[in-house]
Amino acid sequence: MKARDNPFATQRTEKLAYRLPGGLTWPALLERLKGQDYCGSIVGRHGTGKTTLLEEFVPHLKKLGFEPQLIRLKTESSMREKEALPALLRRIVKPAFILLDGAEQLSTRHWLPVRSAASTAAGFLVTVHRVSRLPTLLECDSNPGLLAGLVQELTGKPFPLDEATELVARHFGDLRACLRELYDEWGERNKGKLAA
Amino acid sequence: MSTIRLGLRENRISFAPGEVIAGAVDWELQAVPKKAEVRLGWTTVGKGTTDSQIVDRVVFQELRATDLRTFEFTAPAEPYSFSGKLVSLVWNVELVLQPKDLRERHEIVIAPGGHEVLLPGVADA
Numbered sequence: 001m002k003a004r005d006n007p008f009a010t011q012r013t014e015k016l017a018y019r020l021p022g023g024l025t026w027p028a029l030l031e032r033l034k035g036q037d038y039c040g041s042i043v044g045r046h047g048t049g050k051t052t053l054l055e056e057f058v059p060h061l062k063k064l065g066f067e068p069q070l071i072r073l074k075t076e077s078s079m080r081e082k083e084a085l086p087a088l089l090r091r092i093v094k095p096a097f098i099l100l101d102g103a104e105q106l107s108t109r110h111w112l113p114v115r116s117a118a119s120t121a122a123g124f125l126v127t128v129h130r131v132s133r134l135p136t137l138l139e140c141d142s143n144p145g146l147l148a149g150l151v152q153e154l155t156g157k158p159f160p161l162d163e164a165t166e167l168v169a170r171h172f173g174d175l176r177a178c179l180r181e182l183y184d185e186w187g188e189r190n191k192g193k194l195a196a
Numbered sequence: 197m198s199t200i201r202l203g204l205r206e207n208r209i210s211f212a213p214g215e216v217i218a219g220a221v222d223w224e225l226q227a228v229p230k231k232a233e234v235r236l237g238w239t240t241v242g243k244g245t246t247d248s249q250i251v252d253r254v255v256f257q258e259l260r261a262t263d264l265r266t267f268e269f270t271a272p273a274e275p276y277s278f279s280g281k282l283v284s285l286v287w288n289v290e291l292v293l294q295p296k297d298l299r300e301r302h303e304i305v306i307a308p309g310g311h312e313v314l315l316p317g318v319a320d321a
Contacts, residue, residue, distance in 0.1 A: 002279035002281075002314075003280060003283045004241040004242070004279055004284035008243075009241045009243065010241075010243060010246055187281050
């Protein structure tokens with residue numbers, strides 16, 4: 001199968017919208033954030049949608065009059081980048097709103113000056129793996145039903161729940177890893193179609 | 197209600213390098229757009245991270261809320277459109293109107309003979 005025809009191509013999986021849990025709505029989530037004085041954390045393991053959710057805050061915050069600025073820290077971010085972060089954040093002032101992805105990459109030594117530097121912004125929302133640092137706004141989680149729903153959205157076909165259960169368990173709840181495995185599996189199932 | 201359209205001359209979707217990619221765009225908006233351009237570019241699609249590049253653009257001047265414009269590009273010599281199991285390179289022509297970021301995109305093929313290059317898997321090679 002051609003990569004461009006694979007429904008699990010990154011370009012398509014990255015367009016999947018975050019599915020707010022348990023009937024939660026965007027107005028309710030934004031109200032919750034306001035109640036936390038626009039300061040909080042999105043908590044969850046790898047591949048549970050933290051970054052997707054953080055990115056989806058951008059248009060909502062713009063509508064509220066903020067100027068969201070997305071900053072990403074990755075596993076490969078250097079010590080120099082982490083040490084330069086407080087100086088960068090100090091330049092971000094109201095109505096700018098800091099969205100920091102990957103705050104778990106910061107040690108406590110790095111986190112404290114970052115937290116202090118972010119106080120000049122209109123808001124501060126971070127993603128982390130475990131409850132810590134800022135009050136929890138939302139805990140992201142994954143489950144087989146969620147994976148089955150995402151696969152159905154990508155392929156247009158129902159995905160058996162037992163397969164989803166097995167896949168989610170094998171990847172310890174990391175939905176991104178599940179979708180990557182399905183990319184290969186889908187390619188194998190449709191192997192003959194590359195030359196077609 | 198906004199309408200934007202993009203059409204390629206003779207509805208062609210495949211081109212050899214050096215050939216002319218010509219077409220027309222039209223739009224009907226409530227207000228005059230601040231910027232309107234047609235871009236020729238490519239993007240990768242597949243398992244890994246996405247890469248993309250805009251290689252040429254036609255920027256329109258003296259815009260109106262309802263407008264019809266033509267454009268023309270020369271199909272670049274490379275990279276070719278190709279597809280394997282892990283990655284495809286897909287060329288596209290896209291109309292972009294600002295400030296509302298309205299877009300209309302058509303995928304095309306740019307490769308020798310106008311045929312996408314198909315990469316066989318390692319085991320099949």
